[in-house]
Amino acid sequence: MLKLHIYTLSFLLFAFAINTTAQDIEQVLKAAPLTTSGGLSFSQIGNFSPDTNQTLEPYSYYLSGNINANLFGVINLPFSFAYTNNQISSNTPQPFNRLSLSPSYKWVTAYIGYASMSFSPYTLAGHEFFGGGLELTPGKSFKISAMYGRLKKRVGPDTLGTEPSFQRMGGGLKLDYMNKKIDASVNVFKAKDDINSITYNPTDSTIVKPQDNITAGAMVKLKMIDNFVLTAEYAFSIMNNDISNNDSINNSSDLLIDKQGDLAYYYAFKSNASYTTKIGAIGASYERVSPNYKTLGAYYFNNDFENITANISTSIKQWFNIAMDVGYQRDNLNGQKTNESSRLIYSANANTKLSDRLNLGVSFSNLETYVNIRDVYNQITQTNEFQNLDTLSFTQLNLTVSSNLNYIIQATKQKRQNVNIGFAYQEASQVQADDQSYSGNKIYNSTISYLFSLIPQRLNISTTVNYNRNELPEMTMSITSFNLSIQKAFFEQLKLSLNGSYSSSSNQSETIANIVNIRLTGGYTLQKKHSFNLSLAMVNSNGVQGNKTQYSANLTYNFMFNHEFKRRKEKLEI
Template identity: 35%
Template sequence: MPVSKSKWLWSGICLLCAFANISTAQNLEQLGWKKGVKVSGSVSANTILYSASEMKGRRDPFNWSVNGNLNISLFGYDAPFSFSYSNQQRSFSQPFNTLSFTPQYKWVKAYLGYTAMSFSNYTLAGHMFLGAGVELTPGKWRLAAMYGRLKKEVPFNVSDSQQQAEPAFRRMGYGVKAGYGDERGSIDISIFAAKDDKNSLLYIPKDALLYPQENVAVSIAGKKTFLRHFFVDVEYAVSMLNKDIRADTGKPATGGANLFKGLLKGSPGTRYYDAVNAGIGYNGAFYSLQLRYERIAPDYQTLGAYYFNNDMRNITIAPTLRLMHGRLSLAGNIGMQTNNLDSSKAHTNKRFVGSANATFVPSDNWNFNLNYSNFTSHTRARPLNDPFFQNPYDTLNFYQVNNNVTGMVNYLFGSRERRHSIMMNVSYQRASDNSAGNDKIQLSDYYTGNLGYNYMLTPLDLTLGTSFNYYDTRISGVKSIYWGPGITAGKLWWHKTINTSFVTTYNQTKSSGEQTVSSKVSSTRLSIGYMPKPRPKDKDSRKITSRHNLGMSVSYLKQFGTLQLPAGFSELTTTMNYTLSF
């Protein structure tokens, strides 16, 4: 009878615990090892119970997960190992349970299992894969390589009309990176390639918008510091993307000049895109100035990243200033962002970006922070049916202005035994929309205020706190107010091995427009944790010391019924967790 994954998992956990106990009983000095073996890590188990009344549950009634991290150090050789397993695997089309192993020895580092690597923002940028990778950093050299599965095949489910599990082809990828240099100057070259297996899905509906893709992305980056304070950096990338490798091979479509067309077999579906990111600046003793330029071609995409912004050109300048021995810091950022670089869209958007930040710390008791940002967008749209027709009513000028101001004040006072802190945050945001030919301006205003007070009584290990939150939103004649107080309390017991906390909040929401709607919600959470102190180890011993952490929390949420929403409901969530650290 085959052994289930759960049995293998629990067997592995027992083996790790047994290894920790055996290692605890060993004194490596007696074995004649000078440096010995160092083992560290943790294993945790979590369980969540959930129930709801007067409504359908918003989550599964029972969830559990097991996570582990282990690092073995032997004569300078580090071998980290991690895993994650949960019953939520059944709800995900791509792998949720992971197993990774990242050993390292001096300047050699390996990636095994479910892992992620990054070469460049325009090639391989942190995409998870199942496979192997290596990084070598001898001296000023930087070498890296990877190979693995980026996506698992997910077949079409004909019985699932909503297709909750998103279908996907199996996608394999590989890449290499080479670089040389240090902080004063360096150059890096990276190449990443990925391809879908068009035969990994046996059935594809005719109306499905799913196509097997192939991608090769190349990046060249360099930076240099000169005259001690000046610096310059530049990166240029080309991405060759075939959005349907099932198309017949033929003359590739053009997509701009580049030097790397030979790396991808030409076909009618192949497109070439490029991106450039450059900057120059000065870093002084108390001020700095930086000018940056970034251009990403329309439809630029790499299969080595989950999400990518494209069709934009950014030009920004960012000054900073430090005064009063660093107690006062001023920073700004001003720039312009433009899209529709190839004039293929029906509208062009120009966006002004400006922000300023000031931080002032006059003493150890006071802290002030003020932030302002202004984002202005100008969209000019042309008629789709006749772009050469100059009737002013067929051209739309659309303006958007977004102003945001945020302020924070923090005050600390009291003695070492009795500490007080008061914190206040306020913010205001206004968004306005205006179209040419229309005198009416649509405004949206957002007000936010938070006030909090904390009191810490150190001799009793007691912490008390209270807070008040206020939100006011006004959009198109509809006003919504959200407010409510909160109380927190925390206490350490039994030589600080038991930690208890209590949090309760009450929030009321009221919206007024054509109809007035209000709601009242209260939330309470009680938590308790137990973490015994580890036994002190002998000075001449190299035993592994372990720490246990056992915790439990109960949360209760109640929404009261009102005249507009008579059906109230309640939710009860219980969380239990155990962590073994060694």
């Protein structure tokens, strides 16, 4: 890792040396040697419960920050970090504690530490890594991107409650060409698990097998005719799903991928055409992804499908906006499944301004998508923003329907009142790629909220009623919540807020818990750079598991800065 840092720094210095013109030198001599901006945040959280089985850490702290340093007006050095003593993620493949630096000079940008890059939806698609990356844009027509680093850290099989994980290293390269008539790119990505990173028994079926993968793709976008765009992309992935029996001597010549083991080949293709006019746009697309398609450069993939769709969007005098996709989808492309399915696929988003006070939005889709779902029970029992950071469920949805209605009752310089009504329905797939928590679930969520504001007095009062219903294959759970929030600002520096909620959760046969959550928060700002926030919270849960009470105090300090280190003299005398 140290060598990577040295090579990156040397490259930046070399780029600076060969690209500095006489005009650049004059600009450098006049500019401030160093300009810094950014912010730091430090939170301390104390938890106490009179119950004997306290589940939260008695004391934890969270330190985070983002800093950007500019040298002589030409070199940017953005830097960010996050650290906590809380063990929420210490034994998971992607830790919470992280450090990243992204220096840039002219057309050179480097990524050092924790970063993410995207080459293609089918190769490297935003997967986080710890290592180094480069983006070079020497002109308007060319771009070179490269990365290498650790995609997963090792997690030993003896770690309690955590799935073992091999250390996974990966690297990739992407070349882009862009002009007015054509855009084109090619990319390649390689990742492999280190079979020696953990001690394991290759015959143990409970341990995920080490994998090896190489994938590549190409994309072209044609803009030969005004307002008409044609795009095509192709990618393939070669995956070895089990290299546990790898013989390093016999496979020394396999530079691209280990050929011993469970080897599989996948491919993906997508094309679309679109034509834009003054009143909207119309287009069509075709996508085909082979069964079991996956790469180690992305977290999740939809595969084994063929889509043919048409789309249209239009706007009528900013009064009505609509975008629609409709098409045909089928699976079982290789004929290996017992049951083959085909269906009509569609999605639509519509927004309309019915009057100056009334707005309505509706959307629906049966396209398969992945979303993060946070458990409602965790939300209503949460005492601070850092709680439950690692409880997201990455869920595949088959159907999503939502609507939102907003009505402004009053809008003057003195008062403002409005009502918002929202509804959402989500249907999860029966088969999930990873987390099975929401497999086959049907989730309903309805919300009614009212906001009242006295603008001169800086007083905001809001109330919300929320109903959430989760229909699982084996049972049904529902939560009804009533919330009240009062916020008041005193002068420019002091703000106080009081938030309270009462929630009742139940299933078909009984009430599971009645929950009261009360939070008092005060914030003070000093000289626009320093802010202090103190939050006191109490959560009481009375249900089938007994009566539990949790108290929490959260003290947070934020510091914002923007400083320029000026020269003592305007000219540098030689």
